[in-house]
Amino acid sequence: MNAPHRNPENRIPEAVSRWAEPGSSRIPYWAYTDPDIYQRELQYFFYGPHWCYVGLEAEIPAFGDYRLSFVGERQVIVVRQRDGEIAVMENRCAHRGVRFCQQQRGKARSFVCPYHQWTYKLNGDLAGLPFRQGVERDGEKQGGMPADFDMKAHGLVKLRVARYGGLIFASFSDQTPSFEEYIGPAVMPWLDRIFKGRELTLLGVNRQRIPGNWKLMMENIKDPYHPGLLHTWFVTFGLWRADQRSRMVMDEHGRHAVMISQRNQGGASDVTQGVTSFKADMALNDPRLLDVVPEPWWNGPSVTMITLFPSLIIQQQVNSLSTRHIVPAGPGAFDFIWTHFGFKDDSEEMTQRRLRQANLFGPAGFVSADDGEVIELSQDGFRQRGADGSTLCELDGRDVAPTEHMVTETLIRGMYGYWRKELGL
Amino acid sequence: MSSALDQAAIDRFNARYAACLDAGEFDAWPDFFLPDAMYKIVARENYDAGLPLCILALEGHGMLRDRVYGIKNTLYHAPYYQRHVIGTALLEHHTDGSATAEANYAVFRTRPGGISEVFNVGRYIDRFKATPEGPKLAERICVFDSEMILNSLIYPL
Structure with a gap:
């Protein structure tokens, strides 16, 4: 992932980018108030190569137990798998972007977006969607998804997961080092x-x-x-x-x-x-x-x-x-x-x-x-x-x-x- | 049924309780409780899940007085007015002479010079006993629906 500051279009406007002092013992007020700086913090820190906390394992002890949490402003579903592993994925349907899961905590066998019934496995894979092959009427196929529609490419966005001592962390980035290395x-x-x-x-x-x-x-x-x-x-x-x-x-x-x-x-x-x-x-x-x-x-x-x-x-x-x-x-x-x-x-x-x-x-x-x-x-x-x-x-x-x-x-x-x-x- | 804990007595009790807190007369607040009473403020999320964590859980007059001391002397905060609106209690009387009650409440917060906000909404789950001085609380659990506290909660609900 490219660091946002290397993208010239994302540069901070000159007026707020002045940090007059060397070092970090004086922090400009705009570091706390500027919306562009905030967007870059989200991109680089919360959605970038950092491990973000999403909950405790004790909150989802059994297969199918889930809870909603957040990484930055993005809501995620944290769910226990059959083999005891934990999956973390974005709460956002791959179809029309609906933040479909609305229970703070619960137990699920699968996740279904109510809008068009797209159905996801507990690991976030797309399991099925209505009328994918179209609808037969008078021996004729009507509608359906294109022949090259790839189920594997349309699951929920999956985050990487790190588990440590009963704590669960997640990361959107492939660049995040191992948890132990990250902590130091x-x-x-x-x-x-x-x-x-x-x-x-x-x-x-x-x-x-x-x-x-x-x-x-x-x-x-x-x-x-x-x-x-x-x-x-x-x-x-x-x-x-x-x-x-x-x-x-x-x-x-x-x-x-x-x-x-x-x-x-x-x-x-x-x-x-x-x-x-x-x-x-x-x-x-x-x-x-x-x-x-x-x-x-x-x-x-x-x-x-x-x-x-x-x-x-x-x-x-x-x-x-x-x-x-x-x-x-x-x-x-x-x-x-x-x-x-x-x-x-x-x-x-x-x-x-x-x-x-x-x-x-x-x-x-x-x-x-x-x-x-x-x-x-x-x-x-x-x-x-x-x-x-x-x-x-x-x-x-x-x-x-x-x-x-x-x-x-x-x-x-x-x-x-x-x-x-x-x-x- | 003890008339000391009848509908009118409990509703009157809640009106006096609201008036006391809304006037900021916190020194008088422990007197609404029996000496060994329990006072809790708990998120509905925890209450419904059977989880014990509260945002405040005070046992008896000693802890209630410690909270009052905190409000008046140790908790730095931007002061605010409270306004309680408490609904009619749903009462149940028990053979031991006590009564349980539930009453909805809404608490509005207004900082001096500021606008009024809905601060906390929920229900009181109460256990009352009759005393020569009128009804007293053996237990008041404030179970709040507004699970996100607007920054901090300093005064009792």
């Missing part, structure tokens, strides 16, 4: 820590539409600066704050990252001086909301926040585990889909604990509701200024490198370095 050796161990050798159980799904550019959510989880400042619970109860032992890890391209930290006992210290969100006298009326029990597989860190570019965030924050799927909807909005999970060998108490701690996260979360709010307000700020503004991320310098602390914006710079290079800006 720096980030892979942090995925293995959570997923390797475990079976996942599904706790449920929460959805929110956030009126901001999709990259703002990636930034939010590559930004270890804000949690101990914006989020009262994190700073007060020591879940995430600058005096903790932490590490910032990224892949060789700067696109994927992990923020790793270990909780402390909270309370007042140097890092709470003048921090208005810190509440020295705050105590929970019901401590069960934060009844943290360390699990053997943690091996130290109590929190790892993983960003897999472009569409997935994986959260371990104490006993709460979730995938957060980014589904872009134009430059100014995205849907954010949280799937909470546990492990098959969890005790009932652990499941209950994970569910109680889920109160901290999601669209109403004691902690993460703030993130959606500030993302909306960031987009408002970009919109009101127009193209000549830029965001600043120069905490801990202007270059890109992993760190052994959290007082840094290096991961955001890493992502925009990759973004800028790949889009040729």
Whole structure:
């Protein structure tokens, strides 16, 4: 596949293509608002050589189970095959383009487009269509498809599929490297820590539409600066704050990252001086909301926040585990889909604990509701200024490198370095 | 049938509940519940599939008060007005003196200076008990059809 930026007709208009500064520590507002840039992001990142998350295997355990999901703005059907494999194909009839599958989840033996009854196998192959051979009347054949109509060439668009630890990824591109190569050796161990050798159980799904550019959510989880400042619970109860032992890890391209930290006992210290969100006298009326029990597989860190570019965030924050799927909807909005999970060998108490701690996260979360709010307000700020503004991320310098602390914006710079290079800006 | 939980009493209860939240009097909100009551807000998608995840699941007055503290002191958000419209409850009385009820609700959100939006639509699935102070909730499950939350949900439904 040709990179869109190599196509001269797809060039960004001169007025918005100026990126005045070298490096990636100042990000022009148009990176978040320009519709042409957004189209190129879809083509190059979401439909290009990247693995995009589409769901958990636990959502479709049995033959014929399917769910709808998204890769970028394209809706896909994720379906379990007879042999246990998983197929992912575009939800769009090869005949007249109908997005025919309308059940979010279900069980199917085949897929039929209701418009003209074109029928597809569970792997997306075209199985049959009415009147292909025409209709016989008075010994005469009427109509029908041309003799050279090729059934094999008119199936649903099939995506490549990568399965890892109960997670399902898909890609439209033949150029996408193997999943392991895509993730890279720096980030892979942090995925293995959570997923390797475990079976996942599904706790449920929460959805929110956030009126901001999709990259703002990636930034939010590559930004270890804000949690101990914006989020009262994190700073007060020591879940995430600058005096903790932490590490910032990224892949060789700067696109994927992990923020790793270990909780402390909270309370007042140097890092709470003048921090208005810190509440020295705050105590929970019901401590069960934060009844943290360390699990053997943690091996130290109590929190790892993983960003897999472009569409997935994986959260371990104490006993709460979730995938957060980014589904872009134009430059100014995205849907954010949280799937909470546990492990098959969890005790009932652990499941209950994970569910109680889920109160901290999601669209109403004691902690993460703030993130959606500030993302909306960031987009408002970009919109009101127009193209000549830029965001600043120069905490801990202007270059890109992993760190052994959290007082840094290096991961955001890493992502925009990759973004800028790949889009040729 | 206990008249303390009759149709008029439950509908009046819901009217007072709506008025309390719409006035932003969150400190008074836990008093609509029994001390060990369960309050949940859950997407219909999860509820119908029997999946336990909620967007909020609060057990008892302690957690309800923690939420109120969060709204007032810790959750940074753009403030908004809520307007609840609650339908007539469909009631069923039980031999133990309790009652279960379902009532449709629609909640509109208006940011000061902004336009009004349909914020959340669903139904309350309730369990009531009679007390000397009138009906109280032993359980309120808000099952919402509008599965996509418009950014964030800060205040109770």
